[in-house]
Amino acid sequence: MHLGSLFDCSPAVNFASRDTASPNVQWGPRFIPDWQFFHVVSGEVDLHLGRSRYRISPGECVLLGPNGAHLLATTKATEYYSVHFTFHSHSPEPVHPAYLIRGASAAQLDAEPERFRIAIPGAADIELMSHFAIVHVEGLFARIVKEYVRENAAYPFALRALMMELLTLVVRSVLRSQADGPASKIGPALEAMREQPGRQWTVGELAELCGYHPGYFTVIFHQEVGQNPKQYLISERIKQAKQSLLRGEPIEAIVAGLGYASIHYFSNNFKKETGLSPSEFRQRPNAVKQRTMRDR
Structure with a gap:
C-alpha cells in the first residue's frame, strides 16, 4: 500500500x-x-x-x-x-x-x-x-x-x-x-566522517575503522559512494557548513568546527563546491533553495 x-x-x-x-x-x-x-x-x-x-x-x-x-x-x-x-x-x-x-x-x-x-x-x-x-x-x-x-x-x-x-x-x-547499502562495508568510515567532519582523517585511519588495507578500502569506497574519501569528507563539510550558515552561526566558529586552517581557505573551498561565497549563500535564499534541490 x-x-x-x-x-x-x-x-x-x-x-x-x-x-x-x-x-x-x-x-x-x-x-x-x-x-x-x-x-x-x-x-x-x-x-x-x-x-x-x-x-x-x-x-x-x-x-x-x-x-x-x-x-x-x-x-x-x-x-x-x-x-x-x-x-x-x-x-x-x-x-x-x-x-x-x-x-x-x-x-x-x-x-x-x-x-x-x-x-x-x-x-x-x-x-x-x-x-x-x-x-x-x-x-x-x-x-x-x-x-x-x-x-x-x-x-x-x-x-x-x-x-x-x-x-x-x-x-x-x-x-x-x-x-x-545493506551491511555497508564502509559504514564505520562514513559515520566517522559525518560525526567528526573537522578531523583530518587519513585513508589509513578510515580503513582501519572498517578493518581493511588502505588500498582495498579506497577501491570499495569509490565503488559504494562514487567518490574517494577526501572528496566525500569535503562534501560532508560543505553540507554541514550550509546548515551552520543558515542557522546564523559565525563563520569563525564554522571554520574552527570543520577543521579549516583559515577563513580564506574555507571561503575558497565553499565557493568551489557551491558556486557561491559563504556570505552569498547566506544572503540569497532563492539561490540557496535552488542549489539545495540540485544537491539532493
Whole structure:
C-alpha cells in the first residue's frame, strides 16, 4: 500500500505514554486501528509479525500498521515508549485507539503483513520498516508524551509538529541505510566522517575503522559512494557548513568546527563546491533553495 507523499502528511497523535511492564506481558494477538511506535528504553521485547519473529532490544523501535496482526511480548522487565498516531487526519485532536483494537486469530497472526511505502520528494520512495534502530530519538518521544499528558494550550497542534519531526527522523534513517547499502562495508568510515567532519582523517585511519588495507578500502569506497574519501569528507563539510550558515552561526566558529586552517581557505573551498561565497549563500535564499534541490 502506498501512503502518498511525506509532504502531504498531516499526522495526529492519538495516544502517548512512557511505561514499564514486567516479564511475560503481551499485547495481542491483535489488530490496531491506527499506527504505533513502540520504542524500547530498557529490557527486551519479542515481536511476532507474520511468520517472522524479532527480538527488540534497548534503543530499537517497532512500527506497527493498521492492517497487520501482531503480538508484542516482554521477555524481561521492560521500559518503553508507546505512541499511537495516524498519518493523515483533518484534525490534530487525539482519538484514543483503545475501543477499536480487536483480537486476531492464530491464522491471522501468521498471515504475511501488508507492506507500506511512502514518497519522499527529492528522493526515492521508501518502504517503512517494521523494526529498526534509530539514534537521538528518545528525547523526542519524551516531548511527545509530555505534550500529550499535560494538554497545554494548542497541544494537539504541538503534537502534530513533533510527530512530523519523528517521521522525518525515521525517513532519514531509512534513506541513510539505503545510501550506505545493506551491511555497508564502509559504514564505520562514513559515520566517522559525518560525526567528526573537522578531523583530518587519513585513508589509513578510515580503513582501519572498517578493518581493511588502505588500498582495498579506497577501491570499495569509490565503488559504494562514487567518490574517494577526501572528496566525500569535503562534501560532508560543505553540507554541514550550509546548515551552520543558515542557522546564523559565525563563520569563525564554522571554520574552527570543520577543521579549516583559515577563513580564506574555507571561503575558497565553499565557493568551489557551491558556486557561491559563504556570505552569498547566506544572503540569497532563492539561490540557496535552488542549489539545495540540485544537491539532493
